Amino acid sequence: MTKLLEIDQLSIEFASGSGTVRVVNGVRLELEAGETLGIVGESGSGKSVTSLSIMRLLPKGLAKVAEGDIRLHGRSLLDMSEAEMQKVRGNQIATIFQEPMTALNPVFKIGRQVRESIRQHSRKSKREAHKEAIVLLGEVGISAPEQIMEAYPHQLSGGMRQRVMIAMAMASNPDILIADEPTTALDVTIQAQILELMKKLQQERGAAIIFITHDLGVVAEMCDRVAVMYAGQIVEQGDVRTLFKEPKHPYTIGLLNSMPQFSGEKKRLEAISGQVPHPSEYLPGCRFAERCPSKMDVCESIEPALYDFGNQHRCKCHLYRGDMDAAHS
Known part of the structure; x- marks a missing residue:
């Protein structure tokens, strides 16, 4: 095998x-x-x-x-x-890095970055990717994912940023x-x-x-x-x-x-x-x-x-x- x-x-x-x-x-x-x-x-x-x-x-x-x-x-x-x-x-193959603050783009909102991660590996529309991003953030244990979608990386704790990175890594299974x-x-x-x-x-x-x-x-x-x-x-x-x-x-x-x-x-x-x-x-x-x-x-x-x-x-x-x-x- x-x-x-x-x-x-x-x-x-x-x-x-x-x-x-x-x-x-x-x-x-x-x-x-x-x-x-x-x-x-x-x-x-x-x-x-x-x-x-x-x-x-x-x-x-x-x-x-x-x-x-x-x-x-x-x-x-x-x-x-x-x-x-x-x-x-x-x-x-996807990667989760040690320090998410350096892996996430500081000038873009979390929602945009998760959406782009989804769309990069699929043919989903922006609206479909947005809905999936909310689901993914919920799956990694982020409460109120709709609000987190509108946040910038510096507004999140280290643990929350790492959860976002995991969501992005798992986006394409x-x-x-x-x-x-x-x-x-x-x-x-x-x-x-x-x-x-x-x-x-x-x-x-x-x-x-x-x-x-x-x-x-x-x-x-x-x-x-x-x-x-x-x-x-x-x-x-x-x-x-x-x-x-x-x-x-x-x-x-x-x-x-x-x-x-x-x-x-x-x-x-x-x-x-x-x-x-x-x-x-x-x-x-x-x-x-x-x-x-x-x-x-x-x-x-x-x-x-x-x-x-x-x-x-x-x-x-x-x-x-x-x-x-x-x-x-």
Whole structure:
């Protein structure tokens, strides 16, 4: 069966003053219809760049896909013309951005922007789009949608603006919704409401979601599977329950140990020392080696393989080289 979305050995390069820098390297991901895939990692790990490449929105002249492919329903997005991609964006793949104030046009009323989003992907008249916009705003939990249609973005709260963005994204019933840190700028109560809204809309409309975040708590709440990114690579991926219960990669373990626990024995939160290296400073071996408490000599010189533990649980770490060699002997 063809996967809904396949990212196959994706590598992305940026131009810099000192030459070309590879910021994403060999990423492999798959997305099934109706599922939620979380991509988690620190700032600078390559999460958002990967999502922009899916939409073919990498900054022209500055970034490019150097290797690999991205396929939607088995068809390469990278081989499509710009006119074909215009039909994919919004219709089949839609995006919710982190800060809606920068995504919404400040000089146009909410109603006009939602109407245009609807008409861009359908042949509906202005009147029909207006009626549908009111319905959509109501579906995302906005009370008095007729009044909100007449408001400007700056007149709404952050949570309300994010609901408007979700309404616009869902206007054409996309197959895939990419949510790039959609709750980061919101307080905890509003964040919970937005997450609940997205789950509700997914159940009703059947869209698959790629949820990009640095918050493992959000991953546990929202996602079926999770991919952990570090320094432009996927270092571990698997279903959420397995990865939280049996994390394999030292980076994943470090992220989980840095999460507050609200039950069981109280213990001091652990922090991962150091910071994500700049792409121009990536080492030839394991990119996490300099911060890893389990570092071995081999980690500094040889890039680890991706080891498969079954049930789609994979980890890129030298710690399991002996185990896998024994398993295949």
